Amino acid sequence: MAAWFLQRLTLQAMKTENNCIARCLGKHLVQKTAPAQLSVTVSVLRLPSLIHAKAFSVAEETEAAFISVGRKIRDGIVQVFDEKGNDLGHMQQADVIELMNTRELRLVKRITRAEPPVYQLMTGLQIHEERMKLREREKAEPKTGPTLTKKLTFSSNIEQHDLDTKSKQIQQWIKKKHQVQITIKKGKNVEEPEAKTEAVFNQILQTMPAIATFSSKPHAIRGGRAVVCVLRHLSTEEENAYRESQKTQKGDILDKENRNDRQPDVLHQ
Numbered sequence: 001m002a003a004w005f006l007q008r009l010t011l012q013a014m015k016t017e018n019n020c021i022a023r024c025l026g027k028h029l030v031q032k033t034a035p036a037q038l039s040v041t042v043s044v045l046r047l048p049s050l051i052h053a054k055a056f057s058v059a060e061e062t063e064a065a066f067i068s069v070g071r072k073i074r075d076g077i078v079q080v081f082d083e084k085g086n087d088l089g090h091m092q093q094a095d096v097i098e099l100m101n102t103r104e105l106r107l108v109k110r111i112t113r114a115e116p117p118v119y120q121l122m123t124g125l126q127i128h129e130e131r132m133k134l135r136e137r138e139k140a141e142p143k144t145g146p147t148l149t150k151k152l153t154f155s156s157n158i159e160q161h162d163l164d165t166k167s168k169q170i171q172q173w174i175k176k177k178h179q180v181q182i183t184i185k186k187g188k189n190v191e192e193p194e195a196k197t198e199a200v201f202n203q204i205l206q207t208m209p210a211i212a213t214f215s216s217k218p219h220a221i222r223g224g225r226a227v228v229c230v231l232r233h234l235s236t237e238e239e240n241a242y243r244e245s246q247k248t249q250k251g252d253i254l255d256k257e258n259r260n261d262r263q264p265d266v267l268h269q
Contacts, residue, residue, distance in 0.1 A: 068106040081120040153183040183228045197227040
């Protein structure tokens with residue numbers, strides 16, 4: 001009995017000692033890791049403002065189309081850049097309006113989703129120039145929407161005035177960057193040569209050489225009873241090449257006329 005009681009006391013003492021050691025170690029670890037966790041939290045809180053300040057630039061494409069907001073600042077505190085792109089930091093509404101009046105500048109919202117929102121002070125000339133740049137970029141970017149295909153069908157025996165009317169309609173579609181599928185049905189004589197229908201296609205195309213070309217050249221369908229082709233708008237490179245060719249042709253014509261003008265003088269001498 002005495003031996004069992006002594007063993008029980010020994011086990012109890014060992015448990016108490018282990019608990020004390022665990023509590024001491026736990027307290028020590030918490031004290032060591034707490035500053036590290038706090039510093040990480042502070043860094044995370046500061047990151048957004050650093051990112052916005054670093055990523056912002058005057059030449060950067062913005063959400064708004066450079067529209068002056070006047071004095072209608074809906075946010076209590078905003079981040080402001082001056083007309084030279086310098087960061088003026090966070091400012092209150094009243095301070096921003098006072099700065100606008102003092103420097104005679106306009107206020108443009110640049111980044112809406114930032115926290116706080118980012119504004120920039122700009123002159124009227126700067127706003128105009130940025131709008132023009134934005135408009136040029138929009139013109140240069142290709143349209144992402146699908147290309148529409150218009151379809152037109154008529155007979156190879158079409159009268160000239162009707163063909164002229166249809167050619168004008170095709171020009172309007174081409175100017176809108178649509179593709180135009182033209183189908184010409186042959187007359188009762190199926191043996192009618194394809195050269196006749198191809199001549200009609202070429203006649204249509206010659207009415208708009210500066211804007212259109214074949215996307216699909218004329219070819220027979222329906223067992224030879226019809227001929228179809230597809231016209232499309234010229235690409236930028238093709239438009240430039242056409243202009244250059246026209247300049248070259250005009251230059252050749254002028255040179256030929258100058259040579260013809262000089263020939264009588266030579267004969268007279």
